[in-house]
Amino acid sequence: MNPIDWKVTAQEGKARTGILHTRRSTIETPVFMPVGTQGTVKGVRYEFLEDEMDARIILGNTYHLWLRPGVEVIRSLGGLHKFSTWNRSLLTDSGGFQVFSLSDLRKLSEEGVEFKSHLDGTKMFLSPEISMEIQAALGAEIVMVFDECPKGDATFEETKKSLDMTVRWAQRSKNKFNELQESGMDTGLIDLFQNESLSGKQSLFGIIQGAGHLNLRRESLEKTVEIGFDGYAIGGLSVGEEKSVMYEVLDFIAHQMPENAPRYLMGVGTPEDLVEAVFHGVDMFDCVMPTRNGRTGSAFVSTGRVNIRNAKFAKQSEPLDSECPCSVCKRYSRAYLRHLYQANEMLAAMLISHHNLAFFLDTMRKVRQSIKFGEFAKFRNNFRSNLKENEKNIDGE
């Protein structure tokens, strides 16, 4: 029995919809997963994520939760689901991205990574095995292998070296993961006697690296698939490389990934990016943009972006996006949101984050709809021309 079950439900070109069953929720793909690094989607209550936005899966982060509150606390409270009260699916990142983003604070070796905690400078050691232990304690439905994410513009040699290690780390991750599943260390384990098709255990995703080097991407894919995982992720994109590189890699690699397993593009991206990646056959996404940009005053709307700080919104009584069905757009004006932002009121960050997430999730809902009706090509065109139209408006102002 498998820990997850995923099946294609419709297809248009390389784009596809699917149904992903985990032990905790049913997820329609393509799906956007809000990022909840420290056990919270910053500034947005679970009530809204569940009831209004109907998010079925969110992320959590190994590195951050390991440092604080720590594995012991989370274990003693029964895992991240119970601790946080999020009962739907979770995906935990392995800490691999922090190997990249905290590069000033770490030392890398074959064995693993020594970090200086960004909180207090304490030396911490993270490895594939430790990452798996932490992720078992967190108890997410989807566990990510511990990988190394090279810079977006890494040379062939750097990338090759990093990739080889990532492959070895992937194997070590899997070995340890299996061991932990056997010994019942997963806090999220549930007895699914009613659903015989799932094992109730955690699933493990592999990560394809290779930066902008297509042959290395190919190699990474082959070796990762050889090890064998429940799903496959594309890592190492949107980490400083040219946008064209990302699209080139997606175009090259996404459709080569196993057809019968979900494809997850890590850390991406803008609404445009999501639509493009779906076009290339990607099924899952996560990104901090809706919440980070929301917190910093930038809203995603159907015509592009609204920087709520701009003086031109001071007297606008219309919502962020008049086509958006979210509760923020139903009620609050741009003028009011701008005022809240200017006045440093935390509600500004909350409301714009809320809208952005709603917008991302709604966009994915439309993407799925359009694929089901065989109208994704049309949707994609409209989506892009809406954005282009807005660029024109901005130029014309």
Added chain:
RNA sequence: GCAAGGGUGGUCGAGCGGUUAAUGGCAUCGGGCUGUAAACCCGACGGAGUAACAUCCUACAUAGGUUCAAAUCCUAUCCCUUGCA
């Protein structure tokens, strides 16, 4: 009225004879944010003029003065704060 201390660019506040439209904070304006070290970061911020420089004005309460040179020293005037009457 007497005594003491002050009056600096939108604002608060440094500077107290010699690069310089004048440190810094705030406000304002603009930009950025892609597996979250991020309620953050970057830039602009007297006026005119440039694509951008150049350049030219106007500036440290007001008016005089000393000096090669003044926001900084002197004099007068006007305001403000505190204390004593």
